[in-house]
Structures are given as C-alpha cells and as structure tokens.
Amino acid sequence: MITWMQRHKKYLVVTIWISVIAFVGAGTVGWGSVDLNSSRSKYVAKVGNLGVTHKEFNDKYSELFYIQNQLSNGELTEEQALKLGLDKQALVELIREKLLLNYANDLGFYASEEEVVKTIASYELFNKSEEDKTFDKSKYLTYLKNLRMSEADFANQIKNKLEISKLLKLLAVPANKEELEIANASLNMQDEINLKIIDLSKEEDKIKLSEDELKSYWQEHKDEYKTELSYDYSVYTLNPNLDNLIESDMKTYWENNKFNYKDEEGKIKEYELALNDVKIDFALSLLEKEAKLDYIKLKNNEIKFQSTTNQNAYSELVLQNKDLKVGEMSKPFIMDNKYYIVRLDKINQPTALEFEKAKMMVEEDLRELKFKELLSNTGEEELKKDKINGKNIGFISKVSKNNTDLTDTEFFTFVSELFLKNTKKSYVLLNDKVLVYEILSQKLVDNTSEKNNTDLSNELKNINFTLMLDDLIKELDKRYEIKNYYKGSEF
Structure with missing residues (x-):
C-alpha cells in the first residue's frame, strides 16, 4: 500500500483538502450546535472499527460554524449554516x-502517552502568560471545563491527531525534476492575445417572453416549482x-461561565462588558425548573399551548426539533x-405550484436561460467573422496581472x-459578457531562478500531497465499511 501511495501522483489538479486540524484553537463553544437524539444510536456514524460520537460531531460542526461565521462577519445564523450543509x-x-x-x-502508527502530554504542554493557549511559557494546569482544566470535555477525551483527540499526522508524513513526497520542468513550462508559457x-448586461431586460412560452417552460419543468416543506x-x-436579579448571584454565575463571554479577539470579557448577556443567561437558568414543570403539565393536559405556527424547513424552530x-x-x-x-402537529410535504403562483420564478429562470443562449450565440457569430475586432492585450501567462x-x-x-483550451480562436462566457479572443503568438519565458524553483517545488509538493491523500481516501473508502446514522445524509 505504501508503494502504491508513492506512485499515484498527477499533475497540477486541485482536489479536496482533508482537514486535520488540532482542536485547540479559537474555540468551539457557542458557535453553533446540531442536536441529535442520542438514544437513536451511540454513534452518528461508524467507520471500520471506529465510531463518530455525537460529541465529536457537534465539536466539528461548531468548529466549521466558527470559521464560516468569521467569514460572514459574525452574522451567520443556525438556519444559514445548515442550508450551507455545514452539518454534512x-x-x-x-x-x-x-x-x-x-x-x-x-x-502500526501509535502515539505514546509521553507524546500526547508533550503536545498538549506545547500549546500557547495553556502558557502561564505571554512572558512565562510554562504549562499552566489550571488554564488547561478551565479550558476543558468550558468545552465540557474530560482530560481523557481531550488527550484521546490529541492522540488520534498525532497518529494521523504520522501516516500523512508518508505522503510528503518532494517534486522530482520532470515535474518541475513540466510545471515551469506551464507557468512560463505566454500567449499574445487579441x-x-x-x-451584454443591458440586453437581459430586453428579452421578451410570451405567456405561451412561460406556460410551456413551466409545463416541462413543473416538478422544479413546488411549495416549501x-x-x-x-x-x-x-x-x-x-427584573430584580441579585447582583452577587449574577457575578457568581459569570465567574462560573465566563469562558462563554469573549470579545472578537477571543479574550474573556470583563463582567461589566458582558453584563447584558450574563443577565439574560442567568435569568434563563432561573427559569429552567419552571420550564420543566410546565413541560410535565402540558404532557398531562393540565395547561394548554399558547399558539400555533407554520414554519419552513430551514427555520430555527424546525432545526431545533428535527427529530420530532x-x-x-x-x-x-x-x-x-x-x-x-x-x-x-403536521408535516406539510412540498406540492407542485400552479402556474400563476410559479410564474415569477418561471420567468426569472427562462429569462436567464435565454440570456445564456444569447451570450453563446453572440460568441459563435463573432468566431465566424474573418477578423476579431479586438484589442491586443499583449502576452499573458497563468500568473499575469490584470491589464484589461x-x-x-x-x-x-x-x-x-x-489555458485549458487548445484552440487558437474561441470565446469565454462570463455572467453578462462574452470574451472573444485569438492567440496571435506564443513564447516561453525563462523564469527559473533559485527562489522561483523553491517556491514551485513547495507548491508541487503540496499538490502531490493533496492528490495522494485524495487517492488514499478513495482506497480506504473501499477498505473500511462506513455506516451512516445521521438523518438526511448520503455518502
């Protein structure tokens, strides 16, 4: 198998990167959580001899939620996260x-207890201070308490990461001379372009669609226009x-839960800065017992529900209760x-929309289709002409800067x-433009300095690693049985 891994390499193709991130970092608490009915199964999935626990799943989901939330300027909702498929x-x-x-x-790759302890102690998060780099056991234990994780579970996570990293070192194969030559030639090839x-951005709104065209398109695609679940x-x-919350009790609550109140830099907020959130959370904690009692009363029909509502499949209310x-x-x-x-009370399955209710969506889709046809037809007509009446933008390569x-x-x-096409004349379609071009000449530029070769060698090493990892995952997928218990996921 190791020989197989060393041989299976391809050139300059981007594939999926497998995340092997240590769990210690910017935090996973409070950044999204998917609730699973743990009574349904001990695991979310089973892979070979190993199970994916519910906590592992929630931790990974929270990690992805945190990353995506940062990219969304802190405005990501649970509904949006699940719509993006972060759970899957x-x-x-x-x-x-x-x-x-x-x-x-x-x-036979295993991490010893000594390696695990050494790795945990190396994390800056557990240093006594910025000046004192020694391990602070109290910081470590507080961090685990915040994650609701035992020392044994955390150590096991680090152990798993270390064992996987030992395997992945086998894939760190440097680029050979032939690969460097091919990559250099590819990157240093330049085309002179007309x-x-x-x-055509102003043309889309000019497209006229008759009622008959809309009805005909709807008839052919009516299964695509349905009510929401x-x-x-x-x-x-x-x-x-x-009202009337006791200040000393709120401060005690904050002391016990202060790791839940952090600023944008991940630092714990002082009590005064976190007060609004603390007040709400503390009041909710006082309400917990009453909520449990009312639950029993509702179950025994001693009290009634206050209202009814209809919610779509991606509303927070539905996502919080998807196993009901x-x-x-x-x-x-x-x-x-x-x-x-x-x-x-009821699940309303999607049903086909009548034409009048689907009309606006049908018109939008058909207009977009017609516009794409217009773009393509325009490109084809330009290519039929003897000469492309364009502008010489000079020589460009795969890494050229924009001069257009x-x-x-x-x-x-x-x-x-x-650079994916092999024709002298062609066109490229953008959202609202057609780019018609002709290659006037080509040349190969010598750009093989020591620094460029080092950078390129490192890039090829990363590409080789990614490709081999992708191939390895495909082989392991055949080797180990995967049982998926997570509702709604397909693999």
Missing part, C-alpha cells in the same frame, strides 16, 4: 479522519424575568432568549479557461 460537511470530515485513523492503526469584450407546531413560551414525530412534544429548549416547548477593462475576478476566469 462536518460528518464528511470526521468520516475521513476515521478512515485515516483506521489505516494508521493498521500500519481580445474583444462584448458587454413546512411544519405546523403548537407553541408554548416562557419569558425570563430580567407528528404528535410528539419537545423538551424545553432555549431560542431567541426564551424557553420554548413545542408539539409537532475586466474586473480581476473576470480576468482570472478568462485566463483559467484560456
């Missing part, structure tokens, strides 16, 4: 990690009382700074497609 992505990454761990153990930019709930809410069956009640849960108890009227993104798209 978390499970895919964990399954791949378990595949690698199975194989690492089969090959480019014509045809902007939705759920009917009976709802009971309890609002926290924010019709007629079942949820246990008390917190949402929008209140306690909720809900009963699922295009945006940088548009220019990058053009260059990427240009």
